[in-house]
Amino acid sequence: MSTQQEQLDFIERHLVYDIFKDFGPEASLEFHKVECSNGLDGFMSALYTVTLELVIRERKRTEVVLVKFMKGTEEFRESSNSYIQFANEIFAYAEILPAYENVLRTSHLESEVVSNWVPRCYFARFGQVEGLSNGRESVLALKHLKNDGYQLGPRLILRRDHLEAMVGLIGPFHALGYATRILQPQVHARLRAGVVDMPFVSESGKAIFDVLYRVAFDRFYEFYDRQKEQLLKDTDPGFGAAIERLREKYFKQPTQLLEWIRTNSYAADQADSHFATFLHGDYNRNNVLFHYGADDKVDGIKAIDFQELRFSTTAIDLSFFLYMNTASEGREEIYAELLRKYHSHMIQMLELVLRRNQDELTDDRGAELLKEYSFERFNGHFKRYAFYGALVCMHFLPWLLGNEKDCAELSRLFDTDMHGPAFHQLSMDIAGDEANEEIFKIVRHAYEHGYMDEI
The missing domain is CATH 3.10.450 (Nuclear Transport Factor 2; Chain: A,)
Structure with a gap:
């Protein structure tokens, strides 16, 4: 080193x-x-x-x-x-983004340059x-974009203009992954082979995901068992059963659920596997930079930190982003709106690129391809894997809700002794029941929208 x-x-x-x-x-x-x-x-x-x-x-x-x-x-x-994360981040800048740039250039869409993203x-x-x-x-x-006026957004909840800018960026990014697979299958295969898989499960049981999701499930079920009667009051009886089913199947090894989401979503025997593509992997407010206009509204956005880049379901990018950056109050409405807006941005880019390459596709083939990516099919796919976002919030949301002193100590312990009791205990305690209640609201939203149906 x-x-x-x-x-x-x-x-x-x-x-x-x-x-x-x-x-x-x-x-x-x-x-x-x-x-x-x-x-x-x-x-x-x-x-x-x-x-x-x-x-x-x-x-x-x-x-x-x-x-x-x-x-x-x-x-x-x-x-x-x-070693995996940094290799994939470099691959994003050195190979994936230039390949997308080439798709746009060969489609005579220079105005849509990826370098603006x-x-x-x-x-x-x-x-x-x-x-x-x-x-x-x-x-x-x-x-460094500080002199150009770009800056991080709010630490926790984003405004509507932040959220809409984020779906406006990630939608076309995913679409170019689909377009590359359709129009340049050999390039897509090369890119797919170049991404290093980053499994959630490990042979040792002591890798980073094992540590983080062990704490996440310990914390969630400690709170749930302590407050069960109040938490389940006036809820669908099936909700409590879903939480117990989650505990029975995955409490001993939570990473198995994450791994199922990661791999099942692109398995060859899955009819909706075409929704898998190259992801940002950690699409959250701390990994984008915003630019503001005279009215203090977002008029520009750029993505950073591709360390968790993966090839998998787009639900990984979307569910994490949506749950981490929307407030529990009003989530029902804005969550649904943002899914629609994301799909609109994605399908517009895909349709534009395919139309510019219609000589390589018959009219019928282009239309059939777009049907495969319809909102109805996308939403059905998203529903199967969107619990991913709730899982990540279980371990990550308390870090964001914690005070600066606790966050600094948690970061230090992560660096020096992530397997020690001090890291586990502070991860259990940071931000207290304020964080636990927010996590529970996310899990309840996921249940109510069918995101726990297949787990």
Whole structure:
């Protein structure tokens, strides 16, 4: 593993030059500086900010670049899936996004460029990185968007304009995965082979997902058993039965349910497997940046952090995003609206690309393909796998609802001793029953919409 000094040396000796070259032969570099960044958002990464003062055609320009390295010991990298996560993130920038760009370009849709969806990428490398260390490393250099006015959204609940911007980004992203499979099957097969599978189950039973979902189920059922009478008051009798069925089937190993969602959704014998594609994997408010117009409404959005990229059901991206970023009050209405808007954005992009390639498809074939992605079929598929979002909220929502001190301590324990009793206990306690009640509301919503029917 590389040390901080080795990372700083790599930036100074190699990366600054690679970034500078991206501005062409007419650019000159007058000055640069490198700063270490700290914060909870980088708890699996070592982050640096590189500022370059450039002169291009006699005009001065300041470019700020965020550089991201994999951090942690060899043991931490293995147990936290860092090697898989960082390999897939680099693959997203180096292969998947350029392939989508090519689909648009060959469809004469240059105005829909994928590069508008993510920060400009200057360098993306995983594996043996010359000049860094002898082990597997990850280096990603992206344009820092703070000077362009982009910023993270609210910590918890997003406004409608935030939510609509997010579905407006992820819908076309998924659509281009479908379009690549239909129009360029060999490219799609190459991309599919390049994504490293990240199973939720592990042989050791001590990997990161084992730890996080063990706590999640322990916490949920401790609260449920303690408050059962009040929680089930005036609810459908089948709800309590569904919770007990979930406990009976998956309490001993919660990750088996996550793994079933991940793999069953693209199994060859599933009639709706065509809804599986390349996912962001961690599509949440902390992994997108918003830009605001004069009216303080969102007028731009870019996605970041593709570390949990997977090939699986789009319900993974959508259910997590919808449950994590909508308030329990009013969720019923806005959740349904956002699903419709997501599908509208997705199908519009897919239809546009297919129409531009109609010479390769008969009219009947194009129409039949679009029927396969109709809202009715999408919604049926989503219903089968949308409990994924509730599962992730079980472990993640308390972290967001916790106070800054507890979050910092939880992050420290995650880094140093995720298997220890202190990490487990703080994960059980953080944010208290406020978080437990919100989680329960999410599970109840999932039950009421049939998301627990097949588990």
